[in-house]
Amino acid sequence: MINHPPRSGQTNLDENNGPGLFEELLEAAPDAFVIADEQGRIVLVNRLTEDLFGYSRGELLGQNVEILLPARFRDGHVSHRTHFTASPRTRAMGGAADLFARRKNGLEFPVEVSLSPIKTTEGMHIISVIRDISERKRTQTLLAKQAAELARSNKELEEFAYVASHDLQEPLRMVTSYLQLLARRYKGQLDADADEFIAFAVDGAARMKNLIEDLLTYSRVTRHGQNFTDIACNDVLQAVLTDLKFAITDAQAEVKADALPVVTGDRPQLRQLFQNLISNALKFRSGKQPEIRISVLREGDDWLFSVGDNGIGIAPEYFERIFVIFQRLHDSKTHSGTGIGLAVCRRIVERHGGRIWVESQEGHGATFYFTFPVKNTKFFERESDGHD
Numbered sequence: 001m002i003n004h005p006p007r008s009g010q011t012n013l014d015e016n017n018g019p020g021l022f023e024e025l026l027e028a029a030p031d032a033f034v035i036a037d038e039q040g041r042i043v044l045v046n047r048l049t050e051d052l053f054g055y056s057r058g059e060l061l062g063q064n065v066e067i068l069l070p071a072r073f074r075d076g077h078v079s080h081r082t083h084f085t086a087s088p089r090t091r092a093m094g095g096a097a098d099l100f101a102r103r104k105n106g107l108e109f110p111v112e113v114s115l116s117p118i119k120t121t122e123g124m125h126i127i128s129v130i131r132d133i134s135e136r137k138r139t140q141t142l143l144a145k146q147a148a149e150l151a152r153s154n155k156e157l158e159e160f161a162y163v164a165s166h167d168l169q170e171p172l173r174m175v176t177s178y179l180q181l182l183a184r185r186y187k188g189q190l191d192a193d194a195d196e197f198i199a200f201a202v203d204g205a206a207r208m209k210n211l212i213e214d215l216l217t218y219s220r221v222t223r224h225g226q227n228f229t230d231i232a233c234n235d236v237l238q239a240v241l242t243d244l245k246f247a248i249t250d251a252q253a254e255v256k257a258d259a260l261p262v263v264t265g266d267r268p269q270l271r272q273l274f275q276n277l278i279s280n281a282l283k284f285r286s287g288k289q290p291e292i293r294i295s296v297l298r299e300g301d302d303w304l305f306s307v308g309d310n311g312i313g314i315a316p317e318y319f320e321r322i323f324v325i326f327q328r329l330h331d332s333k334t335h336s337g338t339g340i341g342l343a344v345c346r347r348i349v350e351r352h353g354g355r356i357w358v359e360s361q362e363g364h365g366a367t368f369y370f371t372f373p374v375k376n377t378k379f380f381e382r383e384s385d386g387h388d
């Protein structure tokens, strides 16, 4: 015969002598169940209680539940218990406090306990469901340590990038200006090789200057980030398109954009983000007339922005690498640049709580996506079919 589980709040613990469904459930439960009467005496425990606490059932029945606590908590627990019995309701024990239980052998372990009152024919009983959270605590501690370590090493790296690039500027300026002086004053006076060597050196110094400036730009994303304000992305986009007017005309590119939302963020950085993505779309164009499309749609808690083009595209094996600082797939002879743009984009997006990635088929254009949490958004501007 199947014993039905007790109706909510009504049970008689002694009703069945054989193992009813209720007892079987208790035995199979993945947590320790301890049922005590109004005086705090243990009347029923399940198998996991025995495993977890190292007592046999016989040792626990009739004892006060305080036997399961470290000695220093026992007195306090008695009064908590009295309080609970006075106004019983299902709740987690201890609020935000860390709770500990004690094994028979004296070892303590962290637990989570939830308490439920049940009415029985023998008065009120309290079910405590006890879960050993040692493993979770260990993982949490480890994660917290790793996060702190990561934050520290990121900060150190950032300091390093900043200091290095900043301090490298001065000697480089010296090298550059004397090289330029040499080039001006001695051009044609030494032999042809000398002119060429000096030209290489001037060129190298100029490239190094760009790299150092980029490194500074990169470390400034977090170092000199501004406070977040409300930003109409439409305005930012228009400003960027104005900046890129000549490049757009030059490439005879067609730029289409959705109506964009107003978000909360760092205005210069948002501008930099759009600027980098759109100028890449122009730069890495194919033989076709460039078409660039800026779109946005709402996806759950995020805005999903995209900047798509019909340019040369990117092979999948480079989808990750292009976001790394100074990583480029093209040399500076065919396409100018240092490979900082997308690394900066990623930093900017991440600083705003979003993610950035690319989807592309080589030869068929690339689409860069980035998300932006909607909680940074104040309102969405009029819906429209966009503006070119």
Ligand SMILES: Nc1ncnc2c1ncn2[C@@H]1O[C@H](COP(=O)(O)OP(=O)(O)O)[C@@H](O)[C@H]1O
Residues within 6 Å of the ligand: 276, 280, 281, 284, 309, 311, 312, 313, 314, 322, 327, 328, 329, 330, 336, 337, 338, 339, 340, 341, 342, 343, 365, 366
């Ligand atoms: N829209 C795009 N289409 C194709 N390739 C792109 C596009 N945007 C970026 N890339 C590739 O990613 C590399 C890194 O881009 P970025 O960091 O902006 O550096 P840079 O523009 O200085 O080359 C580029 O060199 C290019 O190879």
Ligand SMILES: [Mg+2]
Residues within 6 Å of the ligand: 276, 279, 280, 337, 340, 341, 342
């Ligand atoms: Mg770029």
